[in-house]
Amino acid sequence: MKKGVDYIGVGVGAVIINANNEILLLKRLVEPEQGCWTIPGGTVEFGETVEEAIIREMEEEIGVKIEVIKLLGVTNHILKDERTHWVSPAFLVKIVEGVPENKEPHKHEDLKWFSTNTLPINPTMTTKVALNNYLNQFSKKHVN
Secondary structure (H helix, E strand, O other): OOEOOOEOEEEEEEEEEOOOOEEEEEEEOOOOOOOOEEOOEEEOOOOOOHHHHHHHHHHHHHOOEEEEEEEEEEEEEEEHHHOEEEEEEEEEEEEEEOOOOOOOOOOEEEEEEEEOOOOOOOEOHHHHHHHHHHHHHHOOOOOO
């Protein structure tokens, strides 16, 4: 049985904004949304809170320790063409230790900072929703 395919999965994501008003994104090598740019994150494990999951995932995926600032919102990540269904809370977080690097090259081919005004042409659904939630709360711009 596979999470997100055979039953609904729960995954968390982190919106990390640097001093230059740039968001950290990773380019996916795996489905769902293979080849798209995504906020860092991952699956919630059994017995783990979503806050514990995002802290753990940031260490595993990009090698940083974070502080959770606030929940930005939840994406109903349903991709019928890919037969995928996730419920995905996204958090605004700040890095408190370390420099982001791609710790999972088997899952992501690249890691880059993008201006919140100029995203790549192919962000994931969860990235668009999370960034729009961030912008709605902290500015008045939106991502299409």
